[in-house]
Amino acid sequence: MAQQDAPQPxxxxxxxxxxxxxxxxxxxxxxxxxxFMKEQPGIIGYTLSQDVKDxxxxxxxxxxxxxxxxxxxxxxxxxxxxxxxxxxxxxxxxELYAERHxxxxxxx
Numbered sequence: 049m050a051q052q053d054a055p056q057p058x059x060x061x062x063x064x065x066x067x068x069x070x071x072x073x074x075x076x077x078x079x080x081x082x083x084f085m086k087e088q089p090g091i092i093g094y095t096l097s098q099d100v101k102d103x104x105x106x107x108x109x110x111x112x113x114x115x116x117x118x119x120x121x122x123x124x125x126x127x128x129x130x131x132x133x134x135x136x137x138x139x140x141x142x143e144l145y146a147e148r149h150x151x152x153x154x155x156x
Contacts, residue, residue, distance in 0.1 A: 059146055063140050094109065
């Protein structure tokens with residue numbers, strides 16, 4: 049009997065941004081790359097949140113079916129074109145996390 053591959057865990061991509069210019073310009077650029085990423089296989093969803101104390105700081109949290117799906121999305125030939133504008137507007141620091149526990153209030 050052939051051994052089946054173990055299912056890959058869902059992952060959470062956390063990207064923290066420090067914006068160097070206009071927050072609105074950054075949000076507009078983020079919306080353009082988000083539209084591209086929403087079309088990529090394996091994305092579950094994302095949020096972009098602005099720091100309530102410092103409007104130049106943001107955090108993007110994106111959930112993916114597995115790390116391979118995220119790697120394929122950022123390896124897509126069009127990704128660099130989309131992310132270039134964002135990199136001109138903000139510095140970022142990112143990490144990838146494997147899900148261990150989850151609670152989502154579906155009524156909120």
